[in-house]
Structures are given as structure tokens and as C-alpha cells.
Amino acid sequence: MSFDIKPSGLLANRLLKAGSAIVLILLTVSLAFGFDFDRLQKTLIQKFGASNVRLLQDWKTLLNDTKTVPEPDKLKQINEFFNRKITFSDDQVVWGKADYWATPLEIIGKDAGDCEDFVIAKYFSLKEIGVPIQKLRLTYVRAKIGGPSSTITQAHMVLAYYATPESEPLVLDNLISDIRPASRRPDLAPIFSFNSDGIWAAGSTAPASNSVDRLSRWKDLLLRMQAEGFD
Amino acid sequence: MSLFRQIWLTVMLSALIAFAGSFVVSIVTAKGYLEQQLFTQSTDSAASLALSMSQQKKDLATSELMVSALFDNGHFSLIRYTDTKGKVIVERINTTPPDKVPEWFVSLFPIVTSPATAQVSDGWMQAGTVTIVAHTRFAYQSLWEGSIKLFAWILAAGCFSGILGSVVIRRIRKPMASVVDQANGICEYRFVTIDEPKTPELRSLAKAMNAMVLRVKAMLQEQAARIQQLRNEVSQDALTSLANKNHFDNRLISALNDDDVPDSGMLLLVRLFDLATTNQQLGRTKTDELIKRVGQKIQSATGAGNNYITARLTGPDFAILLPGTTEQEGMALASQLIKSLEELYRQGFAPQSNVAHLGATIYAHEQTPESLWARTETALAKAKDIGENSAFLEKVAIADSSEAGKDWVKDILDGLKTHRFATASFPVVDIEGHALHQELMLRLKDKDTSQLWAAGTFMPHASRAGLIPQLDLETVRLGISMLEQQHGAVAINIAAESILQPDFCDQLLVLLNQNARLVKQLWFEVNTLGYQSELQALANLSSKIRPLGCKLGIEHFGRHFNSIPMLHEIGLDYLKVDGSFIRNIDQHAGNQNLLKAICVIAKSVGIATIAERVETQSEWLMLKSLGMDGLTGPIVTTRQS
Numbered sequence: 001m002s003f004d005i006k007p008s009g010l011l012a013n014r015l016l017k018a019g020s021a022i023v024l025i026l027l028t029v030s031l032a033f034g035f036d037f038d039r040l041q042k043t044l045i046q047k048f049g050a051s052n053v054r055l056l057q058d059w060k061t062l063l064n065d066t067k068t069v070p071e072p073d074k075l076k077q078i079n080e081f082f083n084r085k086i087t088f089s090d091d092q093v094v095w096g097k098a099d100y101w102a103t104p105l106e107i108i109g110k111d112a113g114d115c116e117d118f119v120i121a122k123y124f125s126l127k128e129i130g131v132p133i134q135k136l137r138l139t140y141v142r143a144k145i146g147g148p149s150s151t152i153t154q155a156h157m158v159l160a161y162y163a164t165p166e167s168e169p170l171v172l173d174n175l176i177s178d179i180r181p182a183s184r185r186p187d188l189a190p191i192f193s194f195n196s197d198g199i200w201a202a203g204s205t206a207p208a209s210n211s212v213d214r215l216s217r218w219k220d221l222l223l224r225m226q227a228e229g230f231d
Numbered sequence: 232m233s234l235f236r237q238i239w240l241t242v243m244l245s246a247l248i249a250f251a252g253s254f255v256v257s258i259v260t261a262k263g264y265l266e267q268q269l270f271t272q273s274t275d276s277a278a279s280l281a282l283s284m285s286q287q288k289k290d291l292a293t294s295e296l297m298v299s300a301l302f303d304n305g306h307f308s309l310i311r312y313t314d315t316k317g318k319v320i321v322e323r324i325n326t327t328p329p330d331k332v333p334e335w336f337v338s339l340f341p342i343v344t345s346p347a348t349a350q351v352s353d354g355w356m357q358a359g360t361v362t363i364v365a366h367t368r369f370a371y372q373s374l375w376e377g378s379i380k381l382f383a384w385i386l387a388a389g390c391f392s393g394i395l396g397s398v399v400i401r402r403i404r405k406p407m408a409s410v411v412d413q414a415n416g417i418c419e420y421r422f423v424t425i426d427e428p429k430t431p432e433l434r435s436l437a438k439a440m441n442a443m444v445l446r447v448k449a450m451l452q453e454q455a456a457r458i459q460q461l462r463n464e465v466s467q468d469a470l471t472s473l474a475n476k477n478h479f480d481n482r483l484i485s486a487l488n489d490d491d492v493p494d495s496g497m498l499l500l501v502r503l504f505d506l507a508t509t510n511q512q513l514g515r516t517k518t519d520e521l522i523k524r525v526g527q528k529i530q531s532a533t534g535a536g537n538n539y540i541t542a543r544l545t546g547p548d549f550a551i552l553l554p555g556t557t558e559q560e561g562m563a564l565a566s567q568l569i570k571s572l573e574e575l576y577r578q579g580f581a582p583q584s585n586v587a588h589l590g591a592t593i594y595a596h597e598q599t600p601e602s603l604w605a606r607t608e609t610a611l612a613k614a615k616d617i618g619e620n621s622a623f624l625e626k627v628a629i630a631d632s633s634e635a636g637k638d639w640v641k642d643i644l645d646g647l648k649t650h651r652f653a654t655a656s657f658p659v660v661d662i663e664g665h666a667l668h669q670e671l672m673l674r675l676k677d678k679d680t681s682q683l684w685a686a687g688t689f690m691p692h693a694s695r696a697g698l699i700p701q702l703d704l705e706t707v708r709l710g711i712s713m714l715e716q717q718h719g720a721v722a723i724n725i726a727a728e729s730i731l732q733p734d735f736c737d738q739l740l741v742l743l744n745q746n747a748r749l750v751k752q753l754w755f756e757v758n759t760l761g762y763q764s765e766l767q768a769l770a771n772l773s774s775k776i777r778p779l780g781c782k783l784g785i786e787h788f789g790r791h792f793n794s795i796p797m798l799h800e801i802g803l804d805y806l807k808v809d810g811s812f813i814r815n816i817d818q819h820a821g822n823q824n825l826l827k828a829i830c831v832i833a834k835s836v837g838i839a840t841i842a843e844r845v846e847t848q849s850e851w852l853m854l855k856s857l858g859m860d861g862l863t864g865p866i867v868t869t870r871q872s
Contacts (some may be wrong), residue, residue, distance in 0.1 A: 137350065165315035165357050182355030192282045193352050 002149030010163035024160045035063075035128065039229030040105055055085060055108050059125075075161055077221045078125045079179055082113055101221045105228045110146075110210075118174035119159045120221065123195075126159075135162050137169070148186035160193060194203040235400055235407075242396040250385045258378055263342050265374060269365040273347035277363040281349030284312070284361065289353050295321045297363075305374060306599070309346065309364040315357050328370035336375055342367045349460035357510065370648070372689050406433050412442055420836040422448050422799050451799050454832040461828055462789055465821035466811070468543040470519055471526025479542035479550055481811035482790075483600050484845065486554050489810075490655070490672045491724065491758075494537075494596040494687045499565055500607040501529065501572075504585045504619075505545035512582045521580050525549065525572060525587070532568040536760070555691040558593060558624065565589050565622045573620045588614040589622035596687070639692035642678065647701055650678045653683060653789030654709045659722065659863040662855050664870075667841070668720035670863060671713070673706050699726045700735040707742055707753075714749045722754035724786060729769045730757060736775065743779050750779045756786040756807060766796045773802035787843065788829075799836040806833055810844025810864065817853040 037060050042145070044056055048128060062081050066074050089112040091100045104121040106112040119138050127133055145157035160169035160182070169182045182188075232240075276294060276622040278300050287293050289560035294312055302310045302323040312321040317842025329337065344364050350356040357635045385851055401683035412424050417440075427434045467480035474482070486492055503509070503525065510518045519835075522543070529549055540552040553561050575581040590611030594603050617623060646652055653676060674683040693699055703725050710721045729735045743750050756775065759765045773783050784797075784805035789812055796808075808829060812822050826842075833840045842854050845864035 139351075139352075160355070162357060169355050190285075190352060190355055192285055193350055194278075196349075 023135060036229045043228045044105060044109050047143055052111055055111065056105075058085070059104075059108060063125060063129055071131060071163075074129055074131060075170065075172065075179055078122050080177065082107075082121050082125075083174055083177050086118065086174075088114065088118075090114055093123075101217050103221060103225045103228060103230070105225070105230070109185070115157045115174055117173075119157050122159050122172055123223075127196075131161075133196050134165075136160070137162070137195050139169075139193035140191040142191060143175070143190040144187045144189075150187070156188070158188065160190075180194070205231055234300075235404055235851070239396060239400055242400075244394060246389055246392045246396075250389055254378075254381060254385055255575070255838070257381055258340055259363050259375055260373065261377055262342060264733070265370040266342055266344060269342070269344045269370055270347060270366065273307075273344065273363045273365045274349075276301065276307070277347040277361050278364070280310070280361050280363065281351045282352045285353070285358070289351075289358050291320065296322055306366040306369060307363060308344075308366040309362065311362040312351070312359055313362070315361040317471060320359065325366060327366075327368060329368040329375075332371045332375040336378070336643070337371060339730060340374065342370050365860055372461055390567040403430060403433075406430060406437070408441065410437055413437075413444070417444070419802070420799055420838075421802060422451070448799070450483075451832065451836065452797070454828065454835070455797060458799075458825065458828045458832060460531060461821070461825040462812075465819070465825050470522055471543045473526050473529065473549070474540060474542035476542065476544045477695065478811055479540060479544065479552070480600065481814045482540050483552060483603070485810055486540075486552055487594065487596060487598055487600065487603075489844075490657075490685055490687060491690070492687045493691050496552065496554040496594055496686060497556050497558070497561035498592055498594055498603055498607055499547040499551040499553065499561070499568075500590045500604075500611055501568070501587050502552070502590075502611055503587045504545035509582050517580075519755035520755075521575065524575055524580050528571045528575070529568065532564060532571060555687075560592060561593075561645065562622070562624055565591055565624075569620050569622050584620035584760050587620065590614055591622060591624045593624075593627060639689050640698070642765065643675065643689055643696070643698055643702070644695050645678070646675050647698075647705060650705075651678070652702075652705050655683075655685075655714070656713075656721070658867050659861060660867050661861045662851075662859055666719060667861050668722045670722040670724075670756075671706060671710050671723070675710075694726075694728070700729040700732050703729045704735070704738055704742070710753065711742065711746050711749055714746075720752040720754055722756055722784075725757050727757055727759045727765045727768075730772050731764065740775060743776060743781065747779070750781050753781040754784060755781060756784040756805075758786050758790075760791045761796055766801060767797075770801045777802060784841075786838075789825075798832065798838060803838050805839040805841055805860075807841045807843050808859075810842075813850060813854070813864075814846070815843045815850070816842075816857075817847070817849040823853065823857060826854070826857045826859065832857070 037056070041053060041056055044053060059081065062077060066077050069077070086107055089116050091097050094100075094110050094112050094114070095102070099116075101120060102110070102113050102117040104124050107117045107121050112207055123136055123138060124135075126136060139158050139160045141156050141158055143154050144150040145152045145154055156175075159172040161172065161179075163167045170179050171185050171188065173185070173188075174177055182190075245512060252653045280297065282295065284297050287297060298310050298312055298321040302325075307323070308325050310321075310323045311319060313319050325818075344367055345361045346364045348360050348362050350360055368540075406426075409425045410428070410433060413423060422444045424444050425437055427437045428442070433599070463472075466474055468475045483498075486496065503522075506518070509521065511529055513521065522856050526543060526549070527549065528543075529541050533541050533551060538554050540554075542550045542552075544550050551564075553564070555566075560698070573584075575586050576584045588611055589606045592603060592610055592614070594608040606625045606627065608625045613625070614621045614623035653674045654671040655674055656671050659667045659670055661667050667718070673686045675689050676683055690699070690702075693702055703723075707725050710723045743753070755772075757765075757772075759769060769783075777783055782804035784803055784807060786807040787809040788806040790809040806829070808826065812825060816822050816826065826840075830840050839860040841861040841863060842850075842856075842859050843863055845851055845854065845862045845866050847866065851862060851866060
């Protein structure tokens, strides 16, 4: 039997995907209840040794402390935490791969990451402490290295925060330590933005059937996060 | 429900469940897969559209163009672009239903597509959201076509498994059927062995049944041999193997009274000359040898395959009864016999040239045996007067000679054409005296005098002209029309020569099938001489008519000195034991033993036994104690009238 919409996988493959969807549902539901730091710590020690347990504990304390502060403070503290504690480094250097999306635990374990890793860590941290994801966008930007007048450009990713849908976003960047409105970042030209809303069926926080199948980076990331103890 | 039907149903039902299950699972799986693919398609398209729109101006014309460009070139049921407040800016909807797919299928397996969204931005600012729903039309078509293919395949596989199941079942069925047939046969006292099937379970069953059948057969054969022996003991002369005096006397009474035997004939009495002297001269052994030779000569002179009865009465006396013979035929036989006896002297077996004399007389129905014997003695004395080795016929005036010179064959043929036949019935009762059936005897109405001629009168002529089968069929017709008018059963005599003719059997079957309602009331009885060919024909007839419901029997059982048939192999319902074994049964221990043995073997193969020519109450009582099931004869007839 052949259905000629898309190249079809084997039945087993399909079942596997269906299985992942169920895992995702569980994951999404449980994410709302916070991270399991005991398990995260165990995973951290197991994978990266005990050297960065301290960093993890700091992160935990931060998340606890910022739960009740106003949103601007949340942004500030989370942005500062990662920008200060994590060293920027290429995926090639950290992971030996051209492009790799690290989980928050991995970035802490390695104590290093590239722009996407920073954005992901900040995104999930803010989400954890109660910032609605509708206000957050992972944004691909074209960055001019060395200032707005520079002719050298580089693919970069930042986290944009929209206080309201119409407002000018605040940009959380790992390249500069403070949060600035987008208008004060002439060096960055936004190309495309997205958040978890895009991968789920509209209007629901639960993922539609196998919605992340094609967004393999997202799926990969979320699955890895679950394995590590983000549940 | 038969075992095979159950097996077949089980096979078909499980195949059906398996196939239906796999069909539904396949469709549901395919449906899920299609839904997922459609959502992926929607997501991808939404992302691309949002990406493209983010790079363009956000005026209405551009937005519309971009949405239309994607919508018109792709497969979507909805593309919607809303601003940040949720207000619809551009919307394109395509609700074309899937063609070539029936509605019931759509409602049975609905393909649910989730809308996918992606954000459009204008520089750093949010511009809006695109929502895309992929069209299900091709998914439905794909699902429908796939289902049809799957269904066709499942149907083909189902048919194949059905055929395979049938073949397998047929393979088991054949040996199983033969085992069942054998078991049924045993219930009907048919003891047949079957080929051992290849299936091990059935093989051991068949083996056991075959062994049992063989044992039963051996036992029955033993019993049959015993009956044969007893019959010979009571009815044969030990030295010559001819009938003995007692048997001959009984047969003579039958010949003088029975309805179905020729009403006239000849009695010959042969007496060896001066046996006492011969005995002295030759000694006992050689005298016995002489007597044996005489017996052989008599037997070869009378020949086989006819109804002549030959007997050794006492020491020197031999008797020959020739029912239905004319004077000329009888005397020709007599002189031929005398000549052959003369040879015994030349061959050295007889001590003197005068070997024997022969006295003959003609008999007719209603005459007494005593008067007959007196006439033959007179004739014998006159033969002695004539000289050595001579014969003499003592003539008597026959009261009614109107039948002499009559063209019987012509009259019978005419009678068949004009239906001038009638029947006389003789009651047959069970051992308690309750009616069993009426035995029918054919009568021919005289054309002129409307006198009824008994079967014995015209049957010999009909036999010579080969008309017996037609007369038998006429009797069957008369019996059937009798049953249409009255209750009870009738028994019809069928001649052995009739059942040997395939034509007769076919016509009989036609008659029976035309009157299927009455068939159960018909009893057929055959007067068999006991030849192998006759028994074979009888078994054939049995297999054809007994399934219709009529009964089949042998009449005058034991009359002829051929071997007792293997009763269990023929398929019979009853035996009418010849009157010659019944007469004076209360005083004849030998006949009692014989009857007892016949009853035992008949009961063991499910055959009823009926005694013929019962005359006295004490005979009846004896028959009852011997285990007979029914009787007929003068005592029943007079009791009824």
C-alpha cells in the first residue's frame, strides 16, 4: 500500500514517532511543575563530573528567587546569570559538531555554549519562572560584527521579549551583557522568529499529533532535556 | 451441526476476524500517518510563508498576493493571515470535497488536520500570525484507493484460504465419511471393511472397526455353516445326499397344496430290485456304494436348476417329484433314468441285470399323499410284471381338463394388456397373532368363465415364455392399488429370474418412486435358489429399494439344497422359513435345532424370522419358544376367516 503525500516511513518508524508524541505530552505537562533538580544533579555528575554542581545549585537558587519578581527583573537576572557564568564558545569547540543545540543542563555541564545554547537556556529559564512564551521569540538575526557600520556579518540568534504584541522587543543577547530595546541594536537585523507556539497546534499548550516531527532540533532538544531530568 | 461444518465455519470465521482486524488496523494506521503528514505539510508551509512574509512589505496587496500565491499553487483548505490583535487580514478557503471517495467512507474514517501556525514579523516588530490547514482531498483519495487495494487483496487471500480450507477438509472428509459409513453399516447389520485412511487418528479407528467387523463376519460365517450342517442333517439322506423321507413328505404336501406351485405334476417311485439279496451277495459296503451310485444317476437325470425334488425314502426306495411336468416329459425322464440305472450292472456295481423298477403317477392339487403313494405302488407292481428294468405310468382321470390345450402364453399376454389379473391375500401375523402383512398371490381371471386361475397354474407357462418379470410388476401394481384403498402392509413375491433382469429392477424403482408415500407398506420377498448370481442380484436390489423404505426378504428359506446365503451381506429385513422345516416342528427335534440356529443368526444381523405353512397350535407354541418372530399358513388363514 502506498500513500503518495510524502515519502513514507516504515510502520515501526511511524509507531516510534507516535511514541515520541506521547513522551512529549508527558514532558509538556510535567514541565509546568518545575524541574527535578535532584535528578538533574545526578545526571550532571554522571555526565560531566562534580565540577559544575555549584553552578547548577546557583541556577536553582536563581530560579527560586526570581519566581516572584517583576518581569523586567526576571529578564535581567536570567540574562545576567547566563551571560556571566557561561563562556561563549563555538559548537565545534565544545561539542565537536558544526551546529548543536545544547540543553540548559549541558550548557551548565560544559560551562560553555554558543548563541543558540544561550537563547535556549534563557528561554526555558524564563518559561520556568513564569514568563509566558507568547512574549518570547527565538529570533534568527544577521549580526554585523564590530558595530552597525561593519560589513562583516554573521548568523546569530537572540531571545526577543515582547511586553505586548505591538511593543518593541527587548533583546537578550549573549554578546552584550545588558538588555536593550531592539531599536538600540542597529547591528542586528532580524530574519525570522519563532517560539514553542509554532510547534504546537494553535490555541493549545499540548502538542498536536507528532507536531515536532519535522523540527528535529526542537524534538531532539526536548527529548534530551527530558532524559536529563527536566520533568 | 456436522463436525465438518463446524471446522469450516471456525476456519472461515477466524480468517474473517483476522482479515477484518488487519483491514481496520491498516486503515487506522494509514489514517494516522496521513494526518501526521498533513500537519507536517501545514507546519512547513506556515513556516515558509511566515519567513517569506517577514521579508516583504506588510501592505495588504503584498500580503494577499503572498497568501494567494501559496494557496493557488498548493493543496490547502485554509490559509489565514491575522494581525497581532487576531483580526483577519487575508483568508483563503477551499472546501472542495474529495471526489471519487464515497461520503460514508469520509464519515467512517475522518481525517482530522490540525492547523499549523507561524509568526510573521516586521523587522523587530510582530506583524501577525499565519494559520495553515492542509487539504485532505488527496489524503482521502489516497486512503480510499489504498483501502480498495487492501480490501481486494484481503478478499483474494480470504478466498484462497477458503479454498485451501475446503481442500483440507475434503481430504479429511473422505476417509472420515467411509468410517462413518462403516459405523452406519454396522447399525444396519452391513459388515464391510474399509481401506485404512492415512490420517493416524482415523487409521487406528478404522483398524479397530475393521478388526471388529472381521470378527463379527467370522462368527456369522461359523453360524451360517452350522445352519447348513443342521439343515443337511434334518433333511438329507446321509448316504446319497438326496432329500430324506421326512423332508420329501413335507415337500409333497407343499406341492399338493401351495398356491404358488404348479397345480399338477408327476410322482416317480424307483425301487431297487431285491435289495436284501444284493446286500447278502455284495456285503454292506458295496451295497452302500450301489445306493450312492443310484442317487447320482437320479440326480444327473433330473438335472439342476429346476424345482424337481429327489429323495431316498427307505432302503431300496427313491422318489422323484416333478411339479408342473406333463406326462410325456415325465415318462421321457423315467425311461432315461431306467436306462442309466441299467448301466450300473454293466459297470459292475449291481450284482444282477435287473437293477430297478419305476412306478409313476400324475398328481393334482387337493389330492392326498396317501392316494398318490397307493397309485405309485400299483404302478410299480405293474412295472415289475412287465419285466427287468421297466417303468409304468398309472393314469388317472383328471377332473378338470379345461386348462389342457389352452394357449396360456397368449392368454397371459392378453391378460396383461386388459388387466385381467387379481390377487388373493394370505395373512401373515407376528408371533403374538397381530397382523404383519397380507401376502399377495397373483390370479388370472378367465376370459370366458371369469374363473380365477391360481399362480401355480399359469406360472410354469409364463416362466417358459419369459413373462415372469412382467407378471411380478403387475402384482406390484395391484399391491400398490390395494394399499391406496386400505391400511396395512402387503408382501409381494418376486421371482429370482426377475431380479436378475436389470430392466425389471429399473421399472420396479420407477413404480416405487411414483408411489413414495406407500412404499413403506411394501414387503418384497424373493424365492431364491441360492445361486451366487441370484444373491448378488438380491444384494443389488436391496441397496436400491431398502433405502426407499420397503422391506426385503427371502421366502421358502432353506428349501433348496444350495448353500445358505451369507445373510448379513445381502441386506434383508426378514426370512420366511420354508414350510418343510415347520411341519410337525413340535415333534421334530432336528428341525427345532435348525430353527433355533436360524433364529439366533437372523437376530444377530437384525433379520426377522417368519414360519411358513403353520398348521397347528402346538407348532405355533413351539415356534414361539424357538424365538421365531412371525408365522403364516392354514392356522392363520382359518383363524381369520
